[in-house]
Amino acid sequence: MSVLAGRPPGRPPGRFWRPAAFPLTLGRLALDPWVLGALAVAGFVAAPLLAVIWQALATSDDIWSHLAATVLPVYIRETLLLMTGVGVGTFIVGTGCAWLVTMCRFPGQRVLTWALLLPFAVPAYLLAFVATDQLEYAGTVQTGLRALFGWQRPGDYWFPEIRSLGGAVWVMTLALYPYVYLLARAAFLEQSVCVLEVSRTLGKTAWGSFFGVALPLARPAIVIGISLVLMETLNDFGTVDFFAVETFTVGIYDVWLNQSSIAGAAQLSLVLMVFVLALITAERLARRGRRFHHTSSRYQNLPSYRLTGLKAVLAFAACVLPVVIGFVIPALVLAGYAIRFHAETLSPRYLEFAANSLGLSAFAAIAAAVIGLVLAYAQRLSQHPAVNGVVRFAGIGYAVPASVLAVGVILPLSQLDEAMDGATMTLLGIPAPLLVSGTLAAVVYGYLVRFLALSHGAVEAGLTKVTPNMDGAARTLGAGPGGALKRVHFPLIRGSLMTAALLVFVDCMKELPLTLVLRPFDFDTLATFVYQYASDELFEEASLAALTIVAAGILPVILLSMTIVASRRGGTAP
């Protein structure tokens, strides 16, 4: 079996062949510090998920037969419809706008390249509030229409109900499309012009090149974007609860809080996890191991189709609408309320909350980017199914409803508290500081678990675009895995790392459910401060803090946009 044990002929020295058989590679697995490190880190991140599974093993008081006979079909239907709607919506808006601003020239295009990311700074639950505030029966729009046409009662006219599945699809599409836009734009920017030129000289139209060449090349990135969107859709509670849409996550909270069954909630969460893993696996199988690398190193300014007349107007409208509805209007509405109600909420501790949010988010962002890098690079080195499996599993924390995940975080940390306290009491005679109630460690840990999919996804997207030949060359020239990472990969994927950190930063600023459950006493962030009002739909009072969350996201979002452009090799991009 020399073929299995040795290097395949014609391969560069290194670790780039797929292990032929699992048992044969166990020995190598055990010796490789990268792989061991990755397994340890992934295990650390996966521990809360395992805790959720452990809870699911307890008996759940007959939850399933009750649910199956009553509302389970509703939960499943509404969840699938919501996922389909948001998935399709974010694909169209995200990919379409990315293509337009990257490949075409039209008035406003330069500003729109970064403005299209702005809705990312607005938490979905705030967007939901603003949409309802404007569009419900008592809202500005319908009140105006009634005054205009003299309608008196609801029966006099038809207007779509905003608190509905459709409303949730719209709001979540607008809040989440930036993930797809971001990754699609980065992918389009990194595509070699040569490939596109070849497709044009071979007779493809502009649209043909888009669908035939650019889109397939960008597919891994777009798929990562959409999977992030779908996971966020699955774990959302604030928006769907506000819109009275009964998704699976609503069901999980109902079983937990109204039927007092954390075991039942954990079992439902487990179903969610299996579903997400199945989706990810299905997509990978559909790609069937096809890889999309750029083999050309020729990069020059991207061609730009100059749009004029109606086409320019349409392109402008298509790209400006998501920004206006997803960012400008919400920011203005919030600003209006913030001015009117600032006296209610402008407490002396306000700056403290803002500092807490910024500090926690920044720390978690850097830590998440480092962990993402370690895991993605170790996967690339080993290509080992065990490593891949553990990392994929650790990443699904993003799809688990965050309050359930928080309980998953509490369990292992409490065990650790118990052990550490015992140790320090025995050795030193003093109690150990408590991780769960006494420190921010639990909150940061929670963020890392929840947002691993983001940081790992962003780094992975960057790494897949680096052709393995680079690794081969570096290793042939004598660099070890660490040296290759430092001198070859790191400079190439610096942009992706920055993207990972910024994505996690903005998401941590918005993060609510985990922070609520895991924070120490007397500790608030802007999001938890907003929640005390938002939980009773007193959004007006919360507007000032909400606006600060949005504002804090703007700078990172602009940085993100600059990072993507800078990551394009071989010259300035549009």
Place this chain on the structure above:
Amino acid sequence: MRTLETLGCLKKFCLGLTVLCGFGAAQPIAAQQAAAAEINLYSYRQPFLIQPLLDAFTAESGIKVRVVFAKKGMLERIRAAGRNNAADAVLTVDMGRLNELREAGVLAPVASPVLNANIPAHLRHPDGLWFALTTRARVALVSRERIGADELQSYEDLAEPRFKGRICMRSGKHAYNVALVAAMIHHKGADAARTWLKGLKANLARKPQGNDRAQAKAIYQGQCDVALANNYYMAKMATNEKKPEQKKWAAAVKLLYLNQGESQNGNHMNVSGAAVVKGAKHPAAAVKLLEFLSDAEAQRIYAEVNHEYPVKPGVRMSDLVRSWGAFKPDTADIEAIAKLRRRASRLVDEVRFNNGPTS
């Protein structure tokens, strides 16, 4: 080996984490040294509602109150922490949560003559495991224009066909509505409660949504004629200077107490309450806080600021609440009703209440 470099990086990262733990850790150790001077509180109540009370407590006793506000996960946090639990007391807005904590066995019995004197026996646990601090009535808000004088008198009436398409409700899964359904099961049995809830669902004007205020707003806008809400929401809308539009909503509706007849049980009540956590590090201070919250001054603040009914006999209700007149509250065992909450929640599923009137 270059891999050593990577391990070095990992080490630095772990060091960073340790430092982070350390900077947060300074607090609890200091806290343990100043044991008597503070307590840790888990609150299901919004901080802006209770802060004035807690400030008054600190001013009087010198005990600092540190709060975590959340609506989920607190029980799990207490349970997982075991003997490391840091919470001394909990504040809740609904009897269901108190009962859930009691069933989980995380509450400590409190024997306090002050609490026993301030709180009537039916509003506290016989062994002092929990104490109600205020009561609130789930009342009907009805359109002044479109609902006649005696048209609606009981919860049961809400299931009558004459209200078809005229009722607005918050989610059937909200704790306040679940408690109402549980009370219905308690008084009439599960089958009668199911029939009632089905009838009520058929009468809905729209899919259940929004909070209690949103229902009054819907009546004001003409979307429906009847809604259920906690009484203090009515008072808060009527006195809202910052949002004068809410005064219009309040003006459009009339507050009705239900089930007031001789043979009826009275208006459904819920409580906000408090309890001391088992294994509390500052039990004496925690009891002191509960005593303070049940005493005249705090009870007056609850009544005046939040328009709830004080539990301490003799404390005046707010003028506005008094203006609605005297009424007969349902005095059924609130813990027995709380125990039916799970059953009630399932009943809401069984009749697909939250799907609204169409299905």
